Amino acid sequence: MSIHSVKQAQSHLAWDNRIQPVIHVNSGETVTFDCLDASNGQITASSTPAAVSTLVLAKCDQVNGPVYVRNALPGDTLQVDILDITTADWGWTACIPGFGLLADEFQEPALKLWRLNTSEGFTWFDEQRGMKTPLRPFAGEMGVAPAKEGAHSTIPPYATGGNIDTRHVTAGSTLYLPVEVEGALFSIGDGHAAQGDGGTAIETPMTVKVRLTVRKDKSYTKTPHFSTPAAPTSDAYYWFPCRRRRVDIKDAARASVRHMIEVLVADYKLDRVEAYMLCSVAGDLRMHEVVDMPNYVIGFMLPKSVVPIVD
Template sequence: MTHIGTRMSSIPPVARVKSGETVSFDCLDASNGQVTPATVATSLRTLDIATLDQVNGPIYIEDAQPGDTLQVDILEVSTAEWGWTGILPGFGLLADEFPTPSLKIWDLPAGQDFAWFDKLKGIKIPLRPFAGEMGVALAEKGPHSTIPPYSTGGNIDTKHLTKGTTLYLPIQVEGALYSTGDGHAAQGDGEVCGTAIETPMKTTVRLTVLKDKSHVKTPHFSTPSVSEDPKGYYCTTGVRPDIREAARDAVRHMITVLMVEHDLSREEAYMLCSVAGDLRMHEVVDMPNYVIGMMMPKSIFGHKSV
């Protein structure tokens, strides 16, 4: 079952499980089915924003009490054979600079571990599927939109939460009330244009209540490895006294590199930053300025290295 647009403790659970049991979810994409392989860019203007980032659940976990921690072991994640990345008016780090909608439909063949961004230019994206939405209910009375992240999880959009990773969430209400959704086939750190490779998703998790990890107050995760790109990265930076403006500069500079050196349109470059580029904090102590980097993995470029 899907609930749309809100995360709150008053939504009745769709299932009850014991601590340590597994649960499987079959989720629509972040558009709640509004985007299909036949959708065109102009249709993005009429998306019903109130129904974006819907989630499946909630699941009531027996013996879960406020102050406990929910351990979420991610056992399986699979995507549909298609996905989409869009520039939505009003969304994204550079929303004021990209007011016109743009849309890319991706082919995600079963069993393939990459997707072509542009086959003629040799640009392909490794697929590392994960759920952008993973969270439990807030104790504070709602409704609460599912679009932001919260201290109890939600739209945390963390690309490392792939198969084999364990997520820890602080429980604020009886039963925890776990929900998930927003399937991503791939995403860069930051998801700068506001969308990843959005796709319908099937996922299986094991939900375990921990009584001895009450120090968890925000989402934590443990991952077996974080694979760095074997060919290295090309990085642009932003240097500003304001972190957000430094981040915006870093992305702008990468867009310019991709346009000049890889012959991408401005819109294509922005979307590539969102699905493959990692936005990271490089320097935060030498006041008054911060250094934010946009790191692009070189291995995605088959015909030419940055």
Template sequence: MSIHSVKRSQCHLAWDNSITPILRVKSGDTVSFDCLDASNGQITPTTATSALAALDIATLDQVNGPIYIETAQPGDTLQVDILDVVTAEWGWTGVLPGFGLLADEFPEPYLKIWDLPAGAHHAWFDKMKGIKVPLRPFAGEMGVALREKGPHSTIPPYRTGGNVDTKFLTKGTTLYLPVEVEGALFSTGDGHATQGDGEVCGSAIETPMKITVRLSVVKNKPYVKTPHFSTHKGVDDPNGYYCTTGVGPDIREAARDAVRHMIRTLGAEHGLSSEEAYVLCSVAADLRMHEVVDMPNYVIGLMMPKSIFGHKSD
């Protein structure tokens, strides 16, 4: 299969199915993206907190692409195998006025610059106080174009992906996205060195990033109507997780959708009745608040441990 490259300058600021693709690739091809951070290069390792007042909010959360995948048609699923994720050697976390779960309580800007040495597994939050955090790099933005015409902001997540800000989309994870337009039109960006569930202050450790993915068209997963993902072994469970999501402006309804999507998935992939699947969701799966700050939509995931499947009876 072919390998393709996308430059930092090959980016856009809205999900729009009328944008001309920068590449046309075959199903199964690999694409490497060189992405700026979510500030679109406005924040650097020498930026001071005072400079945030001049930040151009309209240019935040750009994504690189779009990529047209041959044979992708509405109703198909785009399988995104995340092959590699490499951060820059620095990053930033900021409190930006108007952003975050407690935006009304934190109106003043704040900026922290992080040191991210190559190959490091942790980053110091405060050496003097003995606080460091594990690094778990991933791209916050991964998505395909919506069927609805016109530009759609890259700030919120959608049923087709976008700013899902889900910390499990690390190297080795496979993401599944519903295709709504011919060619899918995949884009990615918003590099994160690490993030907690929810991204409560509105930013993770934001960083420039190189992301390599394999893009494949799947014809036999019509039940994928929102982002699904499958983590690899050892990610919070011996065999990893399969996760379905609900995406929308109401947290409870997004949670209900995440469960509905898992019920359909368990029926299609494991032959369970709806009642059996519903009960299994209750006793084995975990609801997670993946994204709660990029309005108007939330991302709620239902994570099913893969270790419960494939056992032989005694």
């Protein structure tokens, strides 16, 4: 099986189906991506808080790719198996004016640099106080090109992926994305060393290896969903405002449950009533990401002990 690579410089700052692919791969092949941090190199291991004040947001949240996957057609599903993630030995977290759930209360730029103990899997928040954070690296940005023409910002999440910022999609997990254009045009980036549900992350450069497989048997995939070795499986619904009507968290939560019902009906042959009951008694609704307001990420998760994964 061929192994391909995408370099740091092979990146872009918009989801746009007109961007030419940097490589072409066959379904089932492996690609390694070498990614800068979300600041696109504007923040380094020696930066001061002044770097946040001069941060050019238009250069942030770049993604590496796109990768053209042969035989991927609109209506298919792209299966993304995350095989391995390696971070740098440092990372950063910042208060960026205008971003975050409490952006109105924290308006001054701030920066924290972290030294990542990757061999032992943690980083000190405050060693003197004994406060440390476990490392669980993942890529915040994973997506495919949308069918809608034009350049679409990489900052929010979309139905085709993007800035999903979902901490459960780490090494050993599988992400499923709806294909909207020929070749899928997959890209990835935004390395995170750690993040809580709903929160911001320890941003870091990373190298990530994935396997890209075209699935013709999952036509129900309309939004990203994933399975993870950390127990739950999920169908996450990613929403964003549109001009015709206001989409709110209730809409997102309803849609997330509805998508999980569709998965249970298609993969486990339950009827809709049975699937709805199972979701009610065994599932969890979660806010995976609330940083890119008002573009929240709402997910619905079921434990593997309840529903074993169907390939």
